Amino acid sequence: MASILGAVLFLSGAVAQVTDPLQYVDQLIGSNNGGNVFAGATLPYGAAKAVADTDSGSNQGGFVTDGSKVTGFSSMHDSGTGGNPSLGNFALFPYASCANDTVDGCDFPKKDRAINFINDTLKASPGYFSLTLENNINVEMTAAEHSSLFHFNFPQGSNPLIIMDLTDLSNSRQDNGTISVDADTGRMMGNARFLPSFGQGDYVAYFCADFQGAQIRDNGIFVNSRASTDVKDITLSRSINGYPLPGGAFNRFQGNDITARVGVSFISAEQACQLAENEILSFDFDKTHSAARDAWTKKLSPISVSTQGVDKSMITNFYSGIYRTMVNPQDYTGINPIVGSDEPYFDSFYCIWDLFRSQLPFLTIIDTPAVVKIIQGLLNIYKTNGWLPDCHMSLCKGLTQGGSNADNVMADAFLKIGGSEIDWSLVYEAVVKDAEEEPYDWCCEGRGGLDSWKSLGYIPVQDFDYKGFGTMTRSISRTLEYSYNDYCISVIANGQRNQGDAEKYRKRSENWMNLYKSDQTSSLNGSNTGFTGFFQPRFMNETWGFQDPLYCSNIDPNPNSVCSLQNTAGETFESSIWEYSFFVPHDQSKLTSTMGGPTTFIKRLDYLHDQKITYIGNEPAFLTVFQYHYAGRPALSAQRSHFYIPQFFSPTSGGLPGNDDSGAMGSFVAFAMIGLFPNPGQDVYLITPPFFASVNITSPVTGKTARIRTVGFDPTYRAIYIRHATLDGEVYSKNWIDHSFFTEGKELVLFLGANETVWGTRKEDLPPSLTPYE
Structure with missing residues (x-):
């Protein structure tokens, strides 16, 4: 019976599939309210x-x-x-x-x-x-x-x-x-x-x-x-x-x-x-x-969704988000004085700290040739300036917000694009330089504090960094980002069979643990939150400093709190320790056990969202919506994504919760609505039910069409839980898929219901993690 119903839904979805995506693009979304x-x-x-x-x-x-x-x-x-x-x-x-x-x-x-x-x-x-x-x-x-x-x-x-x-x-x-x-x-x-x-x-x-x-x-x-x-x-x-x-x-x-x-x-x-x-x-x-x-x-047609039972506003929200992913960066090939007229050159990266999380991974799926050119353009900036950028605009070096996050982009492309015309040996040279050499001008390229990074295993607060020039703040967020940057370098090293470097950078990717203070508590409105263990700043002599875990959070009552690039800023960039506590993208298993196990991990995620500590209008919040997958509760990720869309992302002029950040917000909406969210730098897409009865995505590389279709789709979005699933007709219990889903044109069928089930909850169903799950 279920298979017959699935066939009926599939056929009706095929009839009601979007054929003219431009009618659903509203460029005025986000033209107000910041x-x-x-x-x-x-x-x-x-x-x-x-x-x-x-x-x-x-x-x-x-x-x-x-x-x-x-x-x-x-x-x-x-x-x-x-x-x-x-x-x-x-x-x-x-x-x-x-x-x-x-x-x-x-x-x-x-x-x-x-x-x-x-x-x-x-x-x-x-x-x-x-x-x-x-x-x-x-x-x-x-x-x-x-x-x-x-x-x-x-x-x-x-x-x-x-x-x-x-x-x-x-x-x-x-x-x-x-x-x-x-x-x-x-x-x-x-x-x-x-x-x-x-x-x-x-x-x-x-x-x-x-x-x-x-x-x-x-x-x-x-x-x-x-x-x-x-x-x-x-x-x-x-x-x-x-x-x-x-x-x-x-x-x-x-x-x-x-x-x-x-x-x-x-x-x-x-x-x-x-x-x-x-x-x-x-x-x-x-x-x-x-x-x-x-x-x-031509650019928007690779993705077609079913209109079955779905309000037009949802489709408009979706395609408008996709549209915005392709406005920036800008192709300045042939019109810049930096490189030869035939050399790819892209600009308007505001900033890769924002774009690596979902925008560039999204373009990797639907516009792979453009991503190849973008990476070649980044390499041309490297060849010209000597460093990969974190931010770059109008032919000028932009300010570095955190780590050397072009490393993450390169690892993501290496895993998903692989044997293309990209010079991967040059890529590796560039990312290793980020990890090993400190530029004088690390305000705008590379990383600062590398002596401390290598000797202490963290970036100290009030670091003695006499070699370079940058803002001596953000010690916590830089430590966490450098850890992930080094993990991404290890991915490329491993792919190039450089096992010595792969192990070296894998080891450095564990440095986040050196700032985890296991007895640190947190209070909200004078009351203990009940959670213990948070990242804290640490001095060069290895003693601990202190920053309130809610400092610079969405609910920080102090209007004078600053967590940006100021010399007086805090030790986290544009967010709080509470939110950065979850930024260990490569080793969620170790993070979960460090926090006390899956049950506590889930409670902390719930607290982050329910108390409005996080702010979905800023990119560090993106992955936290879906991190329940790593604790064996993918249904809760589905709940969160349906909470934020359309409540915080709506097809109105003021319908974005913050700056679109060159399409970062648009790509969050697009990924969440197709039900596959990336963990960038890894070959992982976390599965949640799409906002449509079916989604077709044609790979620009292979020409094959990947399909996600649902059985029991509910346009009121009450049935948002996966009861079971099949991949190319075979039972599929993992709560994630890899990039071959798109390039090989596979079909993922999700059977939905109104209640959480055991699908995707077993240890063997969880996404990859550097440390094996306990």
């Missing part, structure tokens, strides 16, 4: 990203739906980042006319020209963005790889003027911003030097803008609030007043319908012109938009 997403028009990993920029205090992605005003329309953005606003270089801005029909009659500075848009005119879909300003100028835009196309439609009777402003979102332009406008054609070319949003150094970006559709009346340049048709080029200083001196160029037109094409480059304005001409030769908006839609359809 999601900081890029909501505009782009291609997968595209360098050109066109959107309206607003004057919101949370405009890291450019456009925000919080009632803020539009200040311009620019072609370079990042998505979901924290910190300072990123990119937003070279903003176009349209004026219907200037007072008294003189060029000085327009308000050129950004703060003066800002204008509201009409809310119900806002439209966004893959490869497209448009809105109408309150002065009835409609602006729509689409994008190619390195160029954007803006269509301006002005009200009848207008005397249009469009400026190109030498600005960026964070007003970081330095000296020598340069622009010129051709008197006859109206072509604008220029460049400027800017600062990265979360790193050191600076970068130069270039642009080329052409206009079509209306006759040019006149043109010139503007500086601050004045303009002239007599001057056609200018080089601007930064000025001395804290913000860059406003300046740029303008064209005035006779006609109401104008299209602007903007090419971007990090090499030259001439290259920007050539790229724009090659990509959007005819200024054909519909053709460019159609090509962008086709590119997104």
